[in-house]
Amino acid sequence: MSTATAGTVVFEHVAKRFAGFTAVPDLSLTVEAGTLVTLLGPSGCGKTTTLRLLAGLEHPSAGRIFIGGKDVTHLPANERDVAMVFQSYALFPHMSALENVKYGLLSGGISQREARDRAREGLKLVGLENQGDQLPSELSGGQQQRIAVARALVLEPQVLLLDEPLSNLDERLRRRVRTDIRDLQQRLGFTAVYVTHDQEEALAVSDKIIVMQEGKIAQQGAPETLYRSPNSVFIADFMGEANILACEVESLEGDEALVRLGRQLYRVPGSGAVPGKAQLSVRPQFITLHTSGEGALPGEILHATWLGDHIEYEVKTPLGSLFIVDNQMESRLPLAANVNVDFKPQGLALIAP
Structure with missing residues (x-):
């Protein structure tokens, strides 16, 4: 699977306002190509809105967004060269694992044969090459989430977006799947933006963590830096227990x-x-x-x-x-x-x- 398409993400003074409410007042950030960056914070901090702005599911009220050097601020989601892994898996229940992974490829106009080959490669990447004929209902939660990851990866996007991907899994499965995601990201070198409210999850998978508070960046840096050198009481308390x-x-x-x-x-x-x-x-x-x-x-x-x-x-x-x-x-x-x-x-x- 190609890794040459990994793109850098840049937000320049991006704002998002809804009626009577400003979710993101003025956000500037950079996600370097080939890194996994986590947007971390409590509910309502603006992390999911930021991800949706990057995905093209929301459009900014001000500012510009770049992916791989291209201004995508006003482009629709299907023209941004990103793929998203949702919290709910969003698998088609009547399709096999292989068919679910093929679906996006076929929608993009790729031939049946090439889509099948790439889908099988995607299943192999996530360790499910022997489960291609099974329906989602026949797979565990962890296996279903890995199918969702494979479906996104086979599109070879510049940026992979992951929205609370492990929140529906029990603790043991969360540890297993987060390790799988991190191993894949490091092996393939793709750019990933990962959203979670779980600081342990963020520490485990990230090259960089951006902690958000009320739509602003409270602190950003390497996981160890944020844990060992918090710049505020909020960061100290949010990045694990602290007295x-x-x-x-x-x-x-x-x-x-x-x-x-x-x-x-x-x-x-x-x-x-x-x-x-x-x-x-x-x-x-x-x-x-x-x-x-x-x-x-x-x-x-x-x-x-x-x-x-x-x-x-x-x-x-x-x-x-x-x-x-x-x-x-x-x-x-x-x-x-x-x-x-x-x-x-x-x-x-x-x-x-």
């Missing part, structure tokens, strides 16, 4: 800040920080509890929940209640136990004022 604590920046040394948290000092990335009061994002799995010795904060166990592969604690401290994830599972601390709380520096991130 937000008051702290004091005592001094700066190059790109590092010396931060006081309770009774301890920690060195954390501090680019752009200034001395004085600040806020710190603390990931729950980077907090340790001790029943002896000294830590940064004294604490008291309020709640302890055993979840098989980890224990979740709520601990009362002078800086507020902390949510803590213990993956070591060495022992389960009793309720009301007095503890000392300490922090691993790699789980700390200063939040810009």
